[in-house]
Amino acid sequence: MVKIAQYSDIVMDHFMNPRNVGEIENPDGVGEVGNPVCGDMMTFYIKVDDEDRIEDVKFKTFGCGAAIAVSSMVSEMAVGKTLDEAMSITRDQVAQQLGGLPKNKMHCSNLGADALQKAIEDYRSKKAATKE
Amino acid sequence: MVKIAQYSDIVMDHFMNPRNVGEIENPDGVGEVGNPVCGDMMTFYIKVDDEDRIEDVKFKTFGCGAAIAVSSMVSEMAVGKTLDEAMSITRDQVAQQLGGLPKNKMHCSNLGADALQKAIEDYRSKKAATKE
Amino acid sequence: MPEVYLDHYAATPVLDEVVEAMQPYLSEQFGNPSSLHSRGDAARIAVDEARELVAGLLGAEPDEIIFTSGGTEANNLAVKGIAFAARKKGNHVVVSAVEHFSVLHAARTLEKFGFDVTEVGVDGYGMVDPEEVRAAITTDTVLVSVMAANGEIGTIQPVKEIALIAAEKGVPFHTDAVAAAGYIPLGVNDIGASAVSIASDLLYGPKGAGALWVKKGQRLMPLLDGGVQEGGRRGGTENVPGIVGMGKAAELAARDLEGRAEALRGMSAALIGRLPEAIPRLKVTGHPERRLPWNASFAVEFIEGEGMLLFLDQKGIAVSSGSACTSRALKGSHVLSACDIPAEVAQGSLLFSFGIGNSLEDVDYVLETLPPIVERLRQMSPLYDKFIKQGGG
Amino acid sequence: MPEVYLDHYAATPVLDEVVEAMQPYLSEQFGNPSSLHSRGDAARIAVDEARELVAGLLGAEPDEIIFTSGGTEANNLAVKGIAFAARKKGNHVVVSAVEHFSVLHAARTLEKFGFDVTEVGVDGYGMVDPEEVRAAITTDTVLVSVMAANGEIGTIQPVKEIALIAAEKGVPFHTDAVAAAGYIPLGVNDIGASAVSIASDLLYGPKGAGALWVKKGQRLMPLLDGGVQEGGRRGGTENVPGIVGMGKAAELAARDLEGRAEALRGMSAALIGRLPEAIPRLKVTGHPERRLPWNASFAVEFIEGEGMLLFLDQKGIAVSSGSACTSRALKGSHVLSACDIPAEVAQGSLLFSFGIGNSLEDVDYVLETLPPIVERLRQMSPLYDKFIKQGGG
Ligand SMILES: Cc1ncc(COP(=O)(O)O)c(C=O)c1O
Numbered sequence A, B: 001m002v003k004i005a006q007y008s009d010i011v012m013d014h015f016m017n018p019r020n021v022g023e024i025e026n027p028d029g030v031g032e033v034g035n036p037v038c039g040d041m042m043t044f045y046i047k048v049d050d051e052d053r054i055e056d057v058k059f060k061t062f063g064c065g066a067a068i069a070v071s072s073m074v075s076e077m078a079v080g081k082t083l084d085e086a087m088s089i090t091r092d093q094v095a096q097q098l099g100g101l102p103k104n105k106m107h108c109s110n111l112g113a114d115a116l117q118k119a120i121e122d123y124r125s126k127k128a129a130t131k132e
Numbered sequence C, D: 001m002p003e004v005y006l007d008h009y010a011a012t013p014v015l016d017e018v019v020e021a022m023q024p025y026l027s028e029q030f031g032n033p034s035s036l037h038s039r040g041d042a043a044r045i046a047v048d049e050a051r052e053l054v055a056g057l058l059g060a061e062p063d064e065i066i067f068t069s070g071g072t073e074a075n076n077l078a079v080k081g082i083a084f085a086a087r088k089k090g091n092h093v094v095v096s097a098v099e100h101f102s103v104l105h106a107a108r109t110l111e112k113f114g115f116d117v118t119e120v121g122v123d124g125y126g127m128v129d130p131e132e133v134r135a136a137i138t139t140d141t142v143l144v145s146v147m148a149a150n151g152e153i154g155t156i157q158p159v160k161e162i163a164l165i166a167a168e169k170g171v172p173f174h175t176d177a178v179a180a181a182g183y184i185p186l187g188v189n190d191i192g193a194s195a196v197s198i199a200s201d202l203l204y205g206p207k208g209a210g211a212l213w214v215k216k217g218q219r220l221m222p223l224l225d226g227g228v229q230e231g232g233r234r235g236g237t238e239n240v241p242g243i244v245g246m247g248k249a250a251e252l253a254a255r256d257l258e259g260r261a262e263a264l265r266g267m268s269a270a271l272i273g274r275l276p277e278a279i280p281r282l283k284v285t286g287h288p289e290r291r292l293p294w295n296a297s298f299a300v301e302f303i304e305g306e307g308m309l310l311f312l313d314q315k316g317i318a319v320s321s322g323s324a325c326t327s328r329a330l331k332g333s334h335v336l337s338a339c340d341i342p343a344e345v346a347q348g349s350l351l352f353s354f355g356i357g358n359s360l361e362d363v364d365y366v367l368e369t370l371p372p373i374v375e376r377l378r379q380m381s382p383l384y385d386k387f388i389k390q391g392g393g
């Protein structure tokens, strides 16, 4: 692998072999953040099991290498977690798990946790709506 | 001889082996131009024969290589000339005889002809004074 | 793995002949051109020779050449130097919207000093309309600056026409020829300019050297005050090896201009012709005909440039992109935006800048390598997803 | 013929280790540090390493270092950059009368933009009195700039004291350390400065590279607008080989500072001690104790410097002079004049600047070579003539 100094080996690995890319048919929750005009956009799909655990995560990302790696890492971190646990994943944790992100990419590309949270919120609000 | 591009071979020769350096005891005329504050000062001494011809020239010069070479060249050009001929020696002729002078030295260091003229004028005014 | 360097706009390799010419001035010939002894002499003579060679490339007089530290300094010196020297005459400058930041931001600095700046826009191909320049000039205008050609999209500007208009109005005209010099003929008098900037590092010369040609008589306030180097117009000990290298590079560029241009044009035209067939929803940016021979620029829809760069780098291909993520300032390209290319499309911009070491095989390698990368990234892209679902593709 | 180079203040040779360090960046590693691919990476890493090494020499943080094209640019950036950034606060700057022209003329340019400049004088040794700086500071003062040491006469300035006064008054303090860095210890925090300029080419590094250290938080208007290189404070493609060379030179200068200083001091002290015995009516210029280790400066009465230079050159000795004739501007040295040395004496100034390649034998050679040259020129001098006739000698 040709390495670029600004990206750690883990970032490069997740960028080049992203986990959980794709879509879930009939997802339980969908979260979209970012905006292609700014250069980064992520869509997260989740499937939630009966015990409020994340069973499956898929994502699609438009953005730089960091954005793709972040999405991949978040998806890995989320699978198997309860919704509450997943909600508490922070940007900093993601960056740390990736072996660090370039300073200038911390804000713009590190949106994965936000997208996941949006998907969870989407799931919760749909569920709340169903209950009513 | 180590050559400096700004000076022609003739300039370097006249600088390193200046002709007619010195003083004339009881000169017929003395001319001084320039000013050490500005960096160039020349004193010319002449001896004039009965036919108004310059018999001998000596000079002393404070100044850069060009100033010394100019003095030397003027002294050589002047010897044997009539006063009128010597009066008509111009700065440009001197520079030309030297194989050229650096542009920036044309004005400040090329005072030899002026000093010679002053010496001639000195001689003439003294002579006029004696006649009266 | 093949090494296919297609980022000559970012940096050209330094030609062996150029390195060789520089070598003595890095070691034995270390004199200062201002020194009066023989060691200084050698350095001064070398700088003067380089000045003649650079003047030769531009069809200019040697004493009209001011050596600088690069294209950025040349542009800053031109824009600020001409405007500040004329600030009692007027306080207005005209630039194009697709100038390099070293012109555009220099103009913004002028604004801090009370100048007004008019940015003339471009058409979809990145071309300035000379008539818009005419319309922008006022009685207060003291400078018009429009680049000879834009490196990002390759578009060659109608500088002769603009120079003529500026001349009619009595306004000095500067052109940034950093991307163009050595690739298209650029006689300064032929153009009718007052000042022209060039850089060494786009000419197979060393980094750290550039030059501003300034027409005799054109007033200029120095940017770097200090000694009387460069005729008092740019102080500082001369970067002798850099200048010597630039001189050699200029000599070779002038000698080989046509041959180089033809070879480069062959490669870029091949890529511009064939890449759209290999990748759907790919836009060629810049002008279809009036373009720099070395430039092949595109925008790939639905994906972002950095990912392409990284994957191409894995395959040994070096290119650049005007995407926000790949710019250190994290802003999208002002050039593509001036061409009215939507921001999300501009994110997928790719610039292939060919060099004299490239061949048509490199084009083949790109044509083979890039499409699957684009496909892979598109498969990850939510934008592509939407496009497909909306019946595109 | 021996080759005795004693003009290191004009230019130092580049050390072999430095040339070696630069070499790859002149050829294979030609990438642009801003490029995102691996070739750009290699260049960026090299620049970052050099930044650490330069910071090391100054005891500074790497991200406080701005690479420039040399000492002149660093000084212009400091003086204009700090003053212009503060122009809403005040319009007054204080400099010393013995600054290098890159500070002095930069200050004069500020005058064109409405600033007032106070030039603080020096004593006969070229020393600035810190209390005069205090007295010069007004509520409008936005910058004090006094050099760390003067290269022409070697005098080391009391910069710590001046920095303290500036700090008390809340005014940024810049010091031009171009002549001093690498020869006397210069910790930026130890000094208490806001900005410090250095140059590569007085450190056995390549020409075309310099640096300005700027304390974190100090506001600065860029001189070269353009890209976001150097943290947005200096645009333009980095001169990678030059910067790498400067880094290596700084590393070696920091490592060897004491040893170099001792050796140089030995040589200059020997010449300063012995030359006045060999040449009557010779004045040592600069301070008797507080002087740069490499500097031995004199004024030879009754003759002019260029003639000495030319004759010395014939004997293989390279030196410089502050005489009007040897300056390209044809003006006498403002430094010697500030020290109240009469203009006609200053015309005979001679500067021996020792380097790490010199030895005490070189001093012997000068002592043997120079006196007959002086004698010869004095024999031609009308001033010497007058002096003798008036009973001198
Ligand atoms: C058109 C144009 N002008 C100016 C510059 C600045 O040149 P440099 O980076 O050598 O300072 C560039 C750099 O790529 C450029 O493309």
Ligand SMILES: Cc1ncc(COP(=O)(O)O)c(C=O)c1O
Pocket (backbone or CB within 6 Å): C235, C236, C237, D009, D070, D071, D072, D073, D075, D100, D102, D147, D149, D150, D151, D176, D177, D178, D179, D199, D201, D210
């Ligand atoms: C004290 C001082 N400052 C600044 C400079 C300017 O440095 P440069 O010529 O590298 O631009 C010099 C040059 O000798 C100097 O001696």
